[in-house]
Amino acid sequence: MTTPVSTSQTEPQRNWKDYFTFNTDHKVIGIQYLVTSFIFYLIGGALAAAIRTELATPESDFVDPEVYNQLFTVHGTVMIFLWIVPAGAGLANYLIPLMIGAKDMAFPRLNAVAFWLIPVGGLLLMASFFIEAPQAGWTSYPPLSLTMGQVGEEIWILSVLILGTSSILGAINFLATIIKMRIPEMGWFDMPLFCWSMVATAIMVLLSTPVLAAALIMLSFDLLVGTSFFDPNGGGDPVVYQHMFWFYSHPAVYIMILPFFGVISDILPVHARKPIFGYRAIALSSLAISFLSLIVWAHHMFTTGTPAWLRIFFMATTMAVAIPTGIKVFGWCATIWGGKLRLNSAMLFGIGFVSSFVIGGLSGVMLASTPFDLHAHDTYFVVGHFHYVLFGGSVLGLFGAIYHWFPKMTGRYMNEFWGKVHFWLTLIGLNITFLPMHELGLEGMNRRIAIYDAEFQPLNVVATLGSYLLAVSTFPFMINVVWAIFKGQPASGNPWKALTLEWQTSSPPLIENFEEEPVLWCGPYDYGIDVPPEDQQSVQELLSEVKTDMGR
Amino acid sequence: MTTANKITIIVLAILIAIISLWYGQNHGLLPAAVAPEAEAIDGLFDFMMIIATGLFLLIQGLLIYTAIRFRRKPSDDTDGPPIEGNVALEIVWTGIPTVIVLILSIYSFEVYSTIGGLNPKAAKDEGPQPVAEETQSEQGLMASASDYLALGLGESPANQAKNLTPLSIDVNAIQYAFLFTYPDTGVVASELHVPVGQPIQLNISAGDVIHAFWVPQLRLKQDAIPGREAQLSFTPEKPGTYPIICAELCGPYHGAMKTNLIIESQQDYEAWLQQQQVAQSESLDNAVALENSNSLLTPYANQLGVNQQLLDELKAYSQ
Numbered sequence: 001m002t003t004p005v006s007t008s009q010t011e012p013q014r015n016w017k018d019y020f021t022f023n024t025d026h027k028v029i030g031i032q033y034l035v036t037s038f039i040f041y042l043i044g045g046a047l048a049a050a051i052r053t054e055l056a057t058p059e060s061d062f063v064d065p066e067v068y069n070q071l072f073t074v075h076g077t078v079m080i081f082l083w084i085v086p087a088g089a090g091l092a093n094y095l096i097p098l099m100i101g102a103k104d105m106a107f108p109r110l111n112a113v114a115f116w117l118i119p120v121g122g123l124l125l126m127a128s129f130f131i132e133a134p135q136a137g138w139t140s141y142p143p144l145s146l147t148m149g150q151v152g153e154e155i156w157i158l159s160v161l162i163l164g165t166s167s168i169l170g171a172i173n174f175l176a177t178i179i180k181m182r183i184p185e186m187g188w189f190d191m192p193l194f195c196w197s198m199v200a201t202a203i204m205v206l207l208s209t210p211v212l213a214a215a216l217i218m219l220s221f222d223l224l225v226g227t228s229f230f231d232p233n234g235g236g237d238p239v240v241y242q243h244m245f246w247f248y249s250h251p252a253v254y255i256m257i258l259p260f261f262g263v264i265s266d267i268l269p270v271h272a273r274k275p276i277f278g279y280r281a282i283a284l285s286s287l288a289i290s291f292l293s294l295i296v297w298a299h300h301m302f303t304t305g306t307p308a309w310l311r312i313f314f315m316a317t318t319m320a321v322a323i324p325t326g327i328k329v330f331g332w333c334a335t336i337w338g339g340k341l342r343l344n345s346a347m348l349f350g351i352g353f354v355s356s357f358v359i360g361g362l363s364g365v366m367l368a369s370t371p372f373d374l375h376a377h378d379t380y381f382v383v384g385h386f387h388y389v390l391f392g393g394s395v396l397g398l399f400g401a402i403y404h405w406f407p408k409m410t411g412r413y414m415n416e417f418w419g420k421v422h423f424w425l426t427l428i429g430l431n432i433t434f435l436p437m438h439e440l441g442l443e444g445m446n447r448r449i450a451i452y453d454a455e456f457q458p459l460n461v462v463a464t465l466g467s468y469l470l471a472v473s474t475f476p477f478m479i480n481v482v483w484a485i486f487k488g489q490p491a492s493g494n495p496w497k498a499l500t501l502e503w504q505t506s507s508p509p510l511i512e513n514f515e516e517e518p519v520l521w522c523g524p525y526d527y528g529i530d531v532p533p534e535d536q537q538s539v540q541e542l543l544s545e546v547k548t549d550m551g552r
Numbered sequence: 553m554t555t556a557n558k559i560t561i562i563v564l565a566i567l568i569a570i571i572s573l574w575y576g577q578n579h580g581l582l583p584a585a586v587a588p589e590a591e592a593i594d595g596l597f598d599f600m601m602i603i604a605t606g607l608f609l610l611i612q613g614l615l616i617y618t619a620i621r622f623r624r625k626p627s628d629d630t631d632g633p634p635i636e637g638n639v640a641l642e643i644v645w646t647g648i649p650t651v652i653v654l655i656l657s658i659y660s661f662e663v664y665s666t667i668g669g670l671n672p673k674a675a676k677d678e679g680p681q682p683v684a685e686e687t688q689s690e691q692g693l694m695a696s697a698s699d700y701l702a703l704g705l706g707e708s709p710a711n712q713a714k715n716l717t718p719l720s721i722d723v724n725a726i727q728y729a730f731l732f733t734y735p736d737t738g739v740v741a742s743e744l745h746v747p748v749g750q751p752i753q754l755n756i757s758a759g760d761v762i763h764a765f766w767v768p769q770l771r772l773k774q775d776a777i778p779g780r781e782a783q784l785s786f787t788p789e790k791p792g793t794y795p796i797i798c799a800e801l802c803g804p805y806h807g808a809m810k811t812n813l814i815i816e817s818q819q820d821y822e823a824w825l826q827q828q829q830v831a832q833s834e835s836l837d838n839a840v841a842l843e844n845s846n847s848l849l850t851p852y853a854n855q856l857g858v859n860q861q862l863l864d865e866l867k868a869y870s871q
């Protein structure tokens with residue numbers, strides 16, 4: 001297979017304007033996703049700060065109770081559908097073709113459509129604040145969601161349908177690209193683990209998102225034309241909505257965390273200079289999680305009108321998720337054990353991810369236990385739990401990914417000092433914010449309330465202060481990114497001496513990714529194997545050697 | 553591995569075990585437990601806390617130790633050892649979580665059975681039930697009874713063995729109040745009074761949207777779903793006043809939807825019941841719920857739409 005020969009000097013360069021157009025280059029789309037979702041992260045974060053400000057006092061005094069419900073409804077929706085899910089999709093877009101040696105995604109135009117649905121859905125949701133904001137929670141359970149304002153609810157439904165469509169289109173593309181476009185030498189078990197995690201994620205998206213769409217369309221009918229799918233006043237069953245909603249929304253949790261499991265599996269070996277420990281176990285455990293995620297949904301419904309057999313069945317399946325997850329966590333610990341750790345920002349976020357995610361994982365196993373969940377369900381214990389998973393897990397993983405792949409994306413390093421400041425502020429902030437929530441929930445504070453018992457105030461004040469620290473922590477990051485784009489120290493094609501294919505091209509990569517088809521000269525994590533210490537060569541040198549050997 | 557290393561590891565393992573065992577039972581994270589159901593759930597929680605603390609210490613310890621001990625020396629540009637895995641170790645860390653979750657599942661199942669979760673009267677879907685006549689006339693406010701029988705927690709095996717007849721109380725949740733109806737006497741109250749030691753069976757339903765009945769000190773929660781009835785059984789043991797909290801988002805004033813569970817002696821309970829009967833027969837029009845409402849709810853009563861007509865309708869429904 002030959003590629004048009006062109007040197008990087010004559011290669012057309014990306015123009016900043018390209019990022020505002022319907023561009024089909026997966027790298028442009030990846031960055032469009034990341035920047036757009038980060039803007040929504042700031043919006044979602046501002047909403048969170050408003051929520052925490054209201055909760056600094058037991059009375060309802062900062063905003064009206066209706067507005068408070070709008071705040072947490074939109075906060076949840078934004079953080080899930082406009083931040084973590086699209087940010088994961090952005091990384092996948094940027095990295096998958098590079099990691100498998102492809103020029104682009106399988107369906108580039110579909111890819112651009114998937115991205116451009118994000119700002120459409122996002123702006124629609126934001127517009128609701130100027131028309132009528134939804135206020136039935138991101139779960140939007142009927143009959144409440146049918147009574148809290150037709151316009152706001154319908155805006156929410158349309159927005160989530162648009163974002164869900166984007167997610168489905170993205171997933172089709174990721175699967176097709178990974179299955180069809182790997183360079184011929186790359187077998188399934190030669191792929192970077194990020195690709196494995198995206199296979200698992202895409203399968204979940206494709207199987208579960210249509211069910212959410214069906215539930216939301218039925219909810220729309222109830223809302224707009226007075227059908228009674230879920231409305232008990234007309235003989236409908238609100239519990240059926242919950243089954244359909246969680247059939248998507250539990251896998252959604254894994255859709256939000258699995259890409260970052262992949263990210264961590266890629267960051268840790270590079271900066272520990274050691275192979276990933278148990279490649280196959282980590283790869284296959286992603287598929288196991290993907291399968292299990294489809295049969296655990298009713299653990300969100302242990303206190304709903306569910307029969308005992310169902311509560312017990314879903315308890316057992318939910319607990320089983322701990323097994324593949326444990327394999328990953330122990331595998332990561334063993335990967336860094338005995339390595340030669342470069343404790344840079346990417347690595348710190350990687351280790352911070354494992355540390356925080358473990359807390360969310362342990363509380364998750366507790367919540368799986370039906371009798372305990374009767375107490376903890378819908379309390380701040382649950383809020384603390386899923387923020388450890390989604391903030392301590394997904395968000396730290398995402399920041400790790402940005403520090404790790406920023407030199408690839410821009411050809412410049414981020415500032416390490418400010419990266420470390422960002423890391424420590426984030427880690428400390430997240431623990432101050434979310435740890436007290438566990439105790440609050442156990443002691444008797446339920447979630448989604450603007451008014452609470454005065455005895456809970458001290459811990460709420462702590463959580464509120466922590467959330468302000470988290471708000472502050474984003475500034476060193478933003479300044480660092482902007483500074484690094486213009487003034488960052490220039491980075492070579494492979495600044496971390498990593499072995500996966502994305503590092504075999506220039507930084508930033510050429511428009512068609514590789515000058516010629518890259519060569520798979522070792523496994524993705526063969527650190528310490530092919531390069532004897534006394535005879536160390538740069539990856540480029542080795543690469544050229546291999547090329548000569550193959551007579552190219 | 554050197555002998556010194558082995559000793560260090562054993563000492564650390566024992567240390568982690570001791571800390572976990574101690575913290576798991578002295579975490580002080582739960583409020584008072586006022587029923588045997590709560591104590592059973594607490595035993596389970598403590599057990600989970602022991603395991604969680606152990607794993608927490610193990611993994612955080614590993615991470616911190618690794619980050620300090622294995623950081624790259626500034627001059628060292630070489631790679632680490634090329635260890636790609638270890639089947640024995642991987643089997644161990646697949647096996648240990650498997651065993652832990654098996655034990656947790658079985659223990660949870662046991663506790664769930666102890667608190668009455670497997671009682672067939674409350675645990676099984678017994679098919680379509682005839683719709684009660686009165687409920688149909690209360691269109692709008694009350695949804696018609698559904699095709700489902702009560703779901704939730706039934707009488708516990710211990711109480712069944714003792715052959716105690718549970719006191720049945722109907723709980724109706726509406727935006728933003730709970731109404732408790734005592735079917736034997738027709739008393740309707742806004743607070744839940746129960747005699748100590750008497751097994752209680754709550755029949756929980758909702759009038760408008762989904763609510764949830766939760767008493768943290770009982771560790772029990774059950775959603776109140778319009779169109780379905782659910783059951784919750786417990787045996788109050790410690791006298792006192794405890795919060796009843798609506799735990800399912802039900803509207804802007806969800807946070808104010810609270811009332812009290814009052815566990816009192818049999819005499820006090822009977823005196824209260826009598827007083828309620830007299831009061832209600834004297835003036836049937838009195839706004840029972842409003843005058844007894846807790847202080848948090850009252851300021852919002854007008855905004856909430858808890859008005860006389862609504863209360864009358866509710867009373868008509870519950871009688």
Ligand SMILES: [Cu+2]
Nearest residue numbers: 763798802809
């Ligand atoms: Cu309520």
